[in-house]
Amino acid sequence: MTIGRRSRNGLNGVLHVLTTAIGETLAPAFGGTDQADVxxxxxxxxxQNVPDALLPEPLQQRNPLGIWRLRDGQFVKP
Structure with a gap:
């Protein structure tokens, strides 16, 4: 399981996630992880969907510090 830039490998079996609305099992299941990883x-x-107004200034879309961003799998500099 990949979380951000880290890959998690484990031996915990398979963890199934359920939808909160109807309790249906989502696919795929997560192998080798635990509840904290999920x-x-x-x-x-x-x-990823936090409005700019709630983010610290360097992370907002206008990007005042010119931080490189990963967009569509490519690093871009504003």
């Missing part, structure tokens, strides 16, 4: 992945996915 929680971290969910937190990162949710953070």
């Amino acid at each position: 929680g971290e992945a969910c937190d990162l996915a949710e953070a």
Whole structure:
């Protein structure tokens, strides 16, 4: 399982995630991870949609520090 820039390998079997609305099992299952790993992945996915007003200034879209960004798999500098 890849979380951000890290890859997690483990021996914990398979972890299935359920939808909160109807309790249906989502596919694919996550092999070799634990609940904390899945929680971290969910937190990162949710953070991708944070409005600029809630982010620190260097992370906002206008990017005042000119930080390189990963966009569509390519590093770009504003």
